[in-house]
Amino acid sequence: MPVRERVRAALETSRFQQAVIAVIVVNAATLGLETSAAVVGRYGTALSVVDHLALYFFTAELAAKIYAYGPRFFRDPWNLFDASIVTVSLLPTAGGLSVLRALRILRALRLISVVPSLRRVVTALLTAVPGMTSIVLLLGLVLYVAAVMGTKLYGATAPEYFGDLPTSLFTLFQMMTGDAWSDITREVMAEYPGAWVFFVLFMLVCTFVVLNLFIAVVVSAMEEEHAEESAQATAELGAAVMAELAALRAEVRELRDRVPPAPAAVRLPDGAAAPAGPAGPAAPAGPADPAAPAGSGRPAAPAAGRRASRRRPPRR
Structure with a gap:
């Protein structure tokens, strides 16, 4: 699998989406805590570190999406929305652009593009x-x-x-x-x-x-x-x-082609011995009937039965 497809598959996994949501929520919470002077005085450094780590994460995610999707990335309005938010966050917040520091909270809006509902x-x-x-x-x-x-x-x-x-x-x-x-x-x-x-x-x-x-x-x-x-x-x-x-039909067709065809039943002439097959050997033939033609292979009938057959019916 090419590297681009691997990156795309990793970006579309549910675990990665959950990680993005967690980072957005944590970053929004830290930006809210920065509005308190007491919290900033005590945990200002930690909040700044978390804010920078979240920004680096969003930048890396944006770069990975651009690499994975290529020109298709710019055809999705939600991708453009995420890119604009990350771009605003990357702008300098010193000097005349210090007002952009307040726009960092726009990162919380990325939940709209991440959460399907x-x-x-x-x-x-x-x-x-x-x-x-x-x-x-x-x-x-x-x-x-x-x-x-x-x-x-x-x-x-x-x-x-x-x-x-x-x-x-x-x-x-x-x-x-x-x-x-x-x-x-x-x-x-x-x-x-x-x-x-x-x-x-x-x-x-x-x-x-x-x-x-x-x-x-x-x-x-x-x-x-x-x-x-x-x-x-x-x-x-x-x-x-x-x-x-379609896959099941192809598999059944392949299995059917692998099975050899069953041997056709051969009809033997009278008197010919049937070859031994899966059904077992042929039944042994009894003594030949004298009245039968030679070579017919029919067993001899009992003597009493022959005499009874020769006796003519009585006249009325």
Whole structure:
């Protein structure tokens, strides 16, 4: 087996994938511990060593994948995602690029490309983006219309919430997320008791209709992704079964060719002695029948039987 295929087989083993996941989790934990000044003061050197070892591991893994897969490595979006994260980690963090030090935590995102279930969810979300475009436009239109109405109706009463169009947009977006929407509504209702109609309709349309459409599109995309994976797994299983059947048929055909054919049964003429075969020697022949023609080989019948056969039947 060539060296490249050996490296590829080693990278695709479950043990290696588990080791990658363990390194990612440990590195993410160390980066989180570095946010504590007390922990850094006591274990700063150890945390730095673990961080550098994880970076070397990721760099070696990336180089091994590029060597094993060759040009195919750059055709997989997940490989490009891993390469971008490792490249950002390799950039210097001194001087004007010190802000990149905070981007080292992006290595934790590699769990998305390593864990199949996370990769499936992200793929479904990306697949649902085209379907969510029309929903985003609908939500933006509803927000714009409600913001203009809120500014015209309640701008003078609650200027901190509806003083101008940008402020109204932010207030309505905050209400759409469910954050303190009742407080804003009650403050406006102190001056306009009928304002609850506007706010309740807005919450019903945005929260219970438009946002649920987002969920429906994402769930539909995840179901399609799961169906495609199931179909692919079924096709692979069917191909494996057909290959196994073909191998079994070839083995049976080879065994059949090795077995010699059975000897054909030979029909002997009357009087010829059958050769001794697997069934055993031929039965010994008795004395020849005098009445039989010479050379017939039939045994002689008993004398009483011959006399009985010569006696004629009585006349009536």
